[in-house]
Amino acid sequence: xxxxxxxxxxxxxxxxxxxxxxxxxxxxxxxxxxxxxxxxxxxxxxxxxxxxxxxxxxxxxxxxxxxxxxxxxxxxxxxxxxxxxxxxxxxxxxxxxxxxxxxxxxxxxxxxxxxxxxxxxxxxxxxxxxxxxxxxxxxxxxxxxxxxxxxxxxxxxxxxxxxxxxxxxxxx
Amino acid sequence: xxxxxxxxxxxxxxxxxxxxxxxxxxxxxxxxxxxxxxxxxxxxxxxxxxxxxxxxxxxxxxxxxxxxxxxxxxxxxxxxxxxxxxxxxxxxxxxxxxxxxxxxxxxxxxxxxxxxxxxxxxxxxxxxxxxxxxxxxxxxxxxxxxxxxxxxxxxxxxxxxxxxxxxxxxxxxxxxxxxxxxxxxxxxxxxxxxxxxxxxxxxxxxxxxxxxxxxxxxxxxxxxxxxxxxxxxxxxxxxxxxxxxxxxxxxxxxxxxxxxxxxxxxxxxxxxxxxxxxxxxxxxxxxxxxx
Numbered sequence: 027x028x029x030x031x032x033x034x035x036x037x038x039x040x041x042x043x044x045x046x047x048x049x050x051x052x053x054x055x056x057x058x059x060x061x062x063x064x065x066x067x068x069x070x071x072x073x074x075x076x077x078x079x080x081x082x083x084x085x086x087x088x089x090x091x092x093x094x095x096x097x098x099x100x101x102x103x104x105x106x107x108x109x110x111x112x113x114x115x116x117x118x119x120x121x122x123x124x125x126x127x128x129x130x131x132x133x134x135x136x137x138x139x140x141x142x143x144x145x146x147x148x149x150x151x152x153x154x155x156x157x158x159x160x161x162x163x164x165x166x167x168x169x170x171x172x173x174x175x176x177x178x179x180x181x182x183x184x185x186x187x188x189x190x191x192x193x194x195x196x197x198x
Numbered sequence: 199x200x201x202x203x204x205x206x207x208x209x210x211x212x213x214x215x216x217x218x219x220x221x222x223x224x225x226x227x228x229x230x231x232x233x234x235x236x237x238x239x240x241x242x243x244x245x246x247x248x249x250x251x252x253x254x255x256x257x258x259x260x261x262x263x264x265x266x267x268x269x270x271x272x273x274x275x276x277x278x279x280x281x282x283x284x285x286x287x288x289x290x291x292x293x294x295x296x297x298x299x300x301x302x303x304x305x306x307x308x309x310x311x312x313x314x315x316x317x318x319x320x321x322x323x324x325x326x327x328x329x330x331x332x333x334x335x336x337x338x339x340x341x342x343x344x345x346x347x348x349x350x351x352x353x354x355x356x357x358x359x360x361x362x363x364x365x366x367x368x369x370x371x372x373x374x375x376x377x378x379x380x381x382x383x384x385x386x387x388x389x390x391x392x393x394x395x396x397x398x399x400x401x402x403x404x405x406x407x408x409x410x411x412x413x414x415x416x417x418x419x420x421x422x423x424x425x426x427x428x429x430x431x432x433x434x435x436x437x438x439x440x441x442x443x444x445x446x447x448x449x450x451x452x453x454x455x456x457x458x459x460x461x462x463x464x465x466x467x468x469x470x471x472x473x474x475x476x477x478x479x480x481x482x483x484x485x486x487x488x489x
Contacts, residue, residue: 048206070199072237086307090236094206159388160301
């Protein structure tokens with residue numbers, strides 16, 4: 027025991043190899059080994075969703091999976107949401123709508139929102155609230171989080187490009 | 199928190215997995231979705247010295263109707279069922295339950311087989327499978343067997359399976375006309391375990407009376423419970439409001455809840471009555487809708 031296993035994981039589009047102890051949680055691998063501090067640790071009980079990442083495009087809790095299980099898989103953290111320096115429409119919308127207060131839940135919320143919009147481009151408010159129901163905002167700032175995901179949905183409907191800095195009236 | 203150290207096995211085939219299990223016995227824990235096991239390991243409530251990771255074994259991901267059954271592979275994720283058109287159209291009890299297990303992130307990872315074998319009385323699938331009268335396909339190195347759901351649960355977190363055995367799939371009778379089911383769950387908030395849950399599945403006879411019924415109860419006993427007296431009460435009735443009320447009262451009487459932060463014994467027992475009636479009403483509506 028306590029031997030290490032070599033893994034190769036594609037993280038935010040880049041292949042990363044490492045030696046890990048099997049008991050290392052994925053969130054610790056991302057934070058401590060790769061220096062990606064976007065996935066936060068907000069609880070010890072798999073409840074809060076602050077550590078949300080996308081595993082092959084699907085949002086999961088990175089505290090409830092071992093790093094060794096990610097071998098051969100593709101992972102996206104909040105650091106990987108930007109494209110060529112441009113914010114993802116969800117990130118842009120969180121900024122526009124003030125979809126965060128303390129910011130602790132924000133990476134998880136944005137990834138849950140981005141995953142929802144990838145599979146459902148025009149979600150209802152109820153669908154949005156259901157999609158983020160595994161992510162806790164201890165500031166209880168849900169209203170603006172939902173508004174931000176709605177804004178991102180509209181932005182992505184028009185050309186799929188982020189509507190940086192545009193007002194409501196500027197939408198197609 | 200950090201789990202205790204363990205040896206990690208990722209078998210490349212089901213045969214390899216069975217060999218490893220046969221060799222390691224009680225020392226090994228099977229890792230499916232990990233949504234119960236990994237939290238338990240983080241709290242050192244479980245300290246297995248070996249983990250056998252089943253993820254990647256495609257033969258455990260079957261989800262299809264064949265030979266008069268719906269086969270649900272042990273690695274089928276809750277979200278797969280929640281999003282399945284087949285489940286929504288033909289197995290509404292499955293779809294109901296899958297949509298209210300834990301939260302969306304956990305549902306993307308957690309599995310039917312793992313949840314069942316964890317044998318937590320607050321787990322939802324146990325009640326669903328009791329209502330469907332499901333059977334488990336179980337393999338070991340030197341053979342296989344079918345385990346009826348009524349023979350699975352021994353007590354909290356304990357099943358009748360041997361350490362060398364592995365559940366490959368769960369099968370429920372294929373849906374037919376005149377059948378319907380529903381799951382009712384009372385929870386304090388999204389992601390919480392059930393305060394009380396009730397699964398019901400009904401088959402109406404051609405004359406409209408209840409030809410078969412299954413009722414499973416969540417979080418009101420040492421295991422998921424079959425409400426056998428309630429089933430008997432409803433069987434052969436016309437499933438009218440009086441029959442449903444009588445059956446619901448029976449279910450409450452035969453439940454065995456404990457008081458905790460989610461409510462008193464008296465409260466939970468009454469919630470069994472309320473939720474059983476709701477689940478039966480919806481099951482009957484759905485059964486009549488398929489005829």
